[in-house]
Amino acid sequence: MSATTLMTATRVRSKEASSQRGSGERWVRKLSVAALAVATWMLCTLAGGTWMFVQRDRQYPNLGGDIDIPLLYIGLALFACALLVPTLLTLLTQAARADLSGREQQLAVLRLVGATAGEVRGMMILEALRRALVGLSIGTVAYLASVPAWSALSFQGTQIGTWEMFTWWVVPIAWAAVALLAAGSVWRALQQVAVTPLGVTKRVPHPGQKAITTVCAVAAAIGLYTWLARHPVAPEADFVDVLVALVVFIGFLVVNTLIAVGVIQIVARFSYRIPGAYNYVATRRVGRGAKNTWRRCSALFFVAFTAGVAGAFQGIAESEVAPEEALIVQDLPKGIAITVLFGAILLVLFTLLTQALAVVEQKQLTKSLHFIGAAPTFHTKVAVREIGVPMVVAALLGFGQGALVGLAMVGATPDGIATVLFFGALIALALVGCVGAVVVSGRLREKVLAETGRSND
Secondary structure (H helix, E strand, O other): OOHHHHHHHOOOOOHHHHHHHHHOHHHHHHHHHHHHHHHHHHHHHHHHHHHHHHHHHHHOOOOOOOOOHHHHHHHHHHHHHHHHHHHHHHHHHHHHHHHHOOOHHHHHHHHHOOOOHHHHHHHHHHHHHHHHHHHHHHHHHHHHHHHHHHHHOEEOOEEOOOOOOOOOOHHHHHHHHHHHHHHHHHHHHHHOEEEEOOEEEEOOOOOOOOHHHHHHHHHHHHHHHHHHHHOOOOOOOOHHHHHHHHHHHHHHHHHHHHHHHHHHHHHHHHHOOOOOHHHHHHHHHHHHOHHHHHHHHHHHHHHHHHHHHHHHHHHHHOOOOOHHHHHHHHHHHHHHHHHHHHHHHHHHHHHHHHHHHHHHHOHHHHHHHHHOOOOHHHHHHHHHHHHHHHHHHHHHHHHHHHHHHHHHHHOOOOOHHHHHHHHHHHHHHHHHHHHHHHHHHHHHHHHHHHOOOOOOO
16 A cells, blocks of 8 residues: 555544544644643753753852862752653653544554554554654744743852753754654554454553562662661762762652552552442542553652652751852752742643543543433542542652652751641642643533434434
């Protein structure tokens, strides 16, 4: 089959595919482009800010006297990247896979007209790259437009230059990384389904996380926390000390995600005993798809973890420090605010995208429940339990573990009021994100139900 015929076949739309346009798919496509744009902007900004501190370290190597203050700034910037990059990558992965949602019949039509499975996979990857190109372009323009705005801030006692946050080589690296991630995400997603002329069948999902994995993750977390507690990052630490602490910190973050998945499964199993149809449906979905549930609330976990670490770091600013450390004391609140703000933006966008994807993927189930008499509010009440409870668990785990690792790394005790404020802001953010996601997904479900009915014979 020629390439022209295949490209023409990609434009084939059945009646079902055409009717689906108003029930969520277009919103998913728009949200995916927005997610790609925001992720590109944020990725370039983080890399540009970190490189700015590297350049300043080269220009002012003796800024702190006996203490290498510029190196500490680089280390703190890398820690901020380590907190935000996991959510960034997850957001990019979900955005890249958005092109596959609601297109089962179109893929089957492509196979029916003669396209092979490999050709279908290639076309979907090209489609994902095309959409990624749009998001990358918008994100790059946003990055260039926002660079001068950073000159309103000052770090290390020096105002940020108008174009100091701009690093030209960051843009092509970000483009290559996002393109590879988009292609790889679509390829992996298509590997998990079988596309035939009769339709698309999903493979049997993997079982939930085994108990031994959770136990091993807890043991590893205890070991890494003990190491961090015994080796805090002191102001006089050299580059090797900061690098080792960063590697251990990333390892601690990884094992904590395994712990969170295990805890979500345990909470879901105990919730089976609570009566009620809403609770039954929600807990069954969470229990059988703990990893999918984790993907939906992972952004909140990392934001909570960031707030916990920030609460511990805030304790440094409220303790007595040496004169050469005064610059860090002045700049820490700014860095914390930027990190938490970036995390909040990722949380809102990630939650909107994942909930819109969930509505599209559960479209047939929503219609089936409607046909057997489920009230329209049934889906919203189930969604509150399915989304809200795991988010609360993720928020509590993330904040608690972040506070522990932050205290271990800096060796300081944060002020109680600052910690309470951080925790209160975190809970408010979790509630706003949860309610917003449920409201948006509820409206999309209403569109799905509004289109329900028999087609003309």
